[in-house]
Amino acid sequence: MSSEDGTSEAIALAAEKRWAYVVAGIIVILLAMMIVTGLHWAAMPPSRVETIDVNTVHLKGEFVESNLGTALGPDGKVTVRLVAQQYSFVPQCIVVPADMPVTFRGTATDAIHGFIVGRTNANTMLIPGFIATFTTRFSRTGEWLMPCHEYCGTGHEAMWARVQVLPPQEFLAKAQAGERLDCVSR
Ligand code: CUA
Numbered sequence: 001m002s003s004e005d006g007t008s009e010a011i012a013l014a015a016e017k018r019w020a021y022v023v024a025g026i027i028v029i030l031l032a033m034m035i036v037t038g039l040h041w042a043a044m045p046p047s048r049v050e051t052i053d054v055n056t057v058h059l060k061g062e063f064v065e066s067n068l069g070t071a072l073g074p075d076g077k078v079t080v081r082l083v084a085q086q087y088s089f090v091p092q093c094i095v096v097p098a099d100m101p102v103t104f105r106g107t108a109t110d111a112i113h114g115f116i117v118g119r120t121n122a123n124t125m126l127i128p129g130f131i132a133t134f135t136t137r138f139s140r141t142g143e144w145l146m147p148c149h150e151y152c153g154t155g156h157e158a159m160w161a162r163v164q165v166l167p168p169q170e171f172l173a174k175a176q177a178g179e180r181l182d183c184v185s186r
Pocket of ligand 1: 085114156157
């Protein structure tokens with residue numbers, strides 16, 4: 001009787017040990033995942049990450065000069081592409097429609113810049129090597145100042161662009177006429 005008890009006790013102990021190893025293993029795996037993802041994210045800007053080669057921004061791809069500014073896509077989506085550099089934005093004046101979603105895509109070539117558009121919620125940082133993207137909607141027509149709001153060097157306070165918000169009909173008429181979407185003087 002006592003020997004049987006001893007055997008089942010030994011079996012139970014062995015089973016407990018096995019499960020203890022399994023649990024310890026799971027904890028080690030979870031900790032490793034936390035450490036790896038923590039380090040990975042610590043090295044990235046805190047938004048969706050899209051990278052770009054700083055050395056070829058001006059030469060090829062999405063941010064060549066001829067592709068900058070506002071574009072109305074075949075799907076009807078409005079996209080603004082811009083580049084920030086010491087100490088200006090390209091383009092210097094951006095045309096957008098009111099009351100339509102507008103997606104900004106921007107990057108920087110030399111230092112960390114940023115911008116905010118007047119008293120709207122359009123606000124982002126532009127970091128060399130990364131593409132910043134956000135979509136917003138301008139509720140009022142008019143002209144806003146768009147200053148750089150990250151200290152980027154001695155010319156920082158002189159770095160700004162303008163944003164012209166047109167009535168949607170006027171914007172769409174210009175865009176569909178194939179006109180370049182430049183700012184209009186008013
Ligand atoms: Cu660019 Cu401050």
